[in-house]
Amino acid sequence: MPADVVAIARDLLRCPSVTPAEGGALALVADILSRAGFTVERPVFSEPGHAAVQNLHARIGHGGPHLVFAGHTDVVPPGDEAQWTHPPFAGDVADGVLYGRGAVDMKGAVACALAAALDHLAANGGRPKGTLSFLLTGDEEGVAVNGSVKLLKWAAERGEKFDHCILGEPTNPETLGDMIKIGRRGSQNGTLVVTGTQGHVAYPHLADNPVRSVVRMVAALLAEPLDAGTDHFDPSNLEFTSIDVGNKTVNVIPAEARARFNIRFNDLHTQGSLRALIEARAAAAAQGARFRIDWEPSNAEAFLTAPGPFVTLVGDVITSVTGRQAELSTSGGTSDARFIKNYCPVVEFGLVNASMHGIDERVPVADLIALTAIYREIFVRYFG
Ligand SMILES: [Zn+2]
Numbered sequence: 001m002p003a004d005v006v007a008i009a010r011d012l013l014r015c016p017s018v019t020p021a022e023g024g025a026l027a028l029v030a031d032i033l034s035r036a037g038f039t040v041e042r043p044v045f046s047e048p049g050h051a052a053v054q055n056l057h058a059r060i061g062h063g064g065p066h067l068v069f070a071g072h073t074d075v076v077p078p079g080d081e082a083q084w085t086h087p088p089f090a091g092d093v094a095d096g097v098l099y100g101r102g103a104v105d106m107k108g109a110v111a112c113a114l115a116a117a118l119d120h121l122a123a124n125g126g127r128p129k130g131t132l133s134f135l136l137t138g139d140e141e142g143v144a145v146n147g148s149v150k151l152l153k154w155a156a157e158r159g160e161k162f163d164h165c166i167l168g169e170p171t172n173p174e175t176l177g178d179m180i181k182i183g184r185r186g187s188q189n190g191t192l193v194v195t196g197t198q199g200h201v202a203y204p205h206l207a208d209n210p211v212r213s214v215v216r217m218v219a220a221l222l223a224e225p226l227d228a229g230t231d232h233f234d235p236s237n238l239e240f241t242s243i244d245v246g247n248k249t250v251n252v253i254p255a256e257a258r259a260r261f262n263i264r265f266n267d268l269h270t271q272g273s274l275r276a277l278i279e280a281r282a283a284a285a286a287q288g289a290r291f292r293i294d295w296e297p298s299n300a301e302a303f304l305t306a307p308g309p310f311v312t313l314v315g316d317v318i319t320s321v322t323g324r325q326a327e328l329s330t331s332g333g334t335s336d337a338r339f340i341k342n343y344c345p346v347v348e349f350g351l352v353n354a355s356m357h358g359i360d361e362r363v364p365v366a367d368l369i370a371l372t373a374i375y376r377e378i379f380v381r382y383f384g
Contacts, residue, residue: 003118005372006098006365008032009111010091013100018077019142020051025073025107029114029136033058036118037126038134043154045139045146053139053146057155060121061131067382068133068162069113069375070340071169072140072147075102076357083359096365103363105356109168110136112368116375120383129383133162140336148336149299152343164310165346166378167337170353176367177324181348182311183232183304184334185264188271189296192217192282194289198255207253211245213289214257218243220285221278226265232304233266233330238278266330267302300334303341314347317377321370349374 017023030040038058046052056073078088078101086092086099093099098108117132135155139147155162172178194214199207218240226236242260265274275295282291305311307328318326326349340346351371355361 003115005111005115005368006093008114009098009103009108009368010093012073012107012111013091013098013102014089015073016089017074017102017138019074020053020139020146021074022054022138026054026056026136026138029056029073029110029134030058032114032118033134036060036121043151045150045154047145050143050145053137055138055147055151056134056136057151059131059133059160061128064130064163065382066131066133066161066163067379068135068165068344069117070135070148070165070167070336070346071106071110071113072137072336073102073107073110074138074141075105075107076141079359085360088361093365097362098365098368099360099362101361103355103361104170104351104353105361106168106170106350108363108368109170109350109371112371113166113168113375115372116379119372119376120379124383128379132379133160137336144336148339152339156343162344164382165340165344166314166375167335167340167346167348168350169335169348170350170356171329171348172350172352174352174354175324176352176370177318177322177326179329180311180314180318180326181330181332181335181337182307182328183267183330184300184302184332184337185233185236185266185330186269186271186298186302187300187334188263188265188274188298190261190263190275190278191294192259192261192291193294194257194291196253196255196257196289199253201251201253204253209253210257210289211254213286213291214243214259216287217282217285217289217291218259221261221281224281226263226274226277227268230266230268232328233302236263236265236269238263265302267304269302271298271301300338303338304330305341305345305347310345311347313381314349314378317374317381318349321374321377
């Protein structure tokens, strides 16, 4: 009898684990995995100024290869519950569709990986030919301070060495099998601050208007592309999100003007090289104006898991189950893969992302069964 993925998913959805609450979700996973023979630990991480967060590490087997499934059991808030067709924490199934906050992001995929692991162990005498691990955090949707960053470090300090990772975030735009993520763009926020000299608007020669300079510098930064993209990445993009002077008067030339921006960048850049490039371009456009750029700290460097045997294995399995040729993509926002990549190659494949974070988040039961089959077949081919 294969494991009942729908029952596991429904039980998970009934846990109200809105970040940073554990909500019973990790306890449920711990129970399922320990009964299957996994060694399970649940480290709690804390830091002043942030809520303490529960996490989970489980492993079974010995030696290599060592595959880890990574993910999170926390969810974003449901919003106005009255707008949901089915209550967000009820785990209702209607017309072959499972409803609930986290159905696709990403308790559904966690349930699929659990069911696939139980099936694999049952078919192989209770143990993989290698090591299978789970790394689950309760702090992905929040500030991500007490989640994967600390969990990965904690595991490494205990001697855990992962060979490959599957992160079960929802990756498919429309249909299961559309897309594997093999990397992510980096993200960097900054503020261009131009300083002038305040004065009377009727006597501009006595003042130095920073609005003139900020407009010129913003235009210059938008005019020149950062790069032309790569085989696996779109061109990097600089996007201004706000231009602020905050001037309440009509007759005063302001002393300062600010322009905020975000850059999503590919692996032709690092945060360091990008900052240097932007500062040089800003200086060239400043024409003597006084300016500085305030850079915000960022933990999102661009990365790529180069196509190779592991990416091919995952892609082949997806094709064998869904009949689709999954696109290898680096699109979208950041994910915990940006932390995992420092420890081992990581690919992301999960459910269809169309309803994530929305009202009536939902997943067809057929997708849960198909994703379980995909993870199960990945285990079969990976462990040989
Ligand atoms: Zn997620």
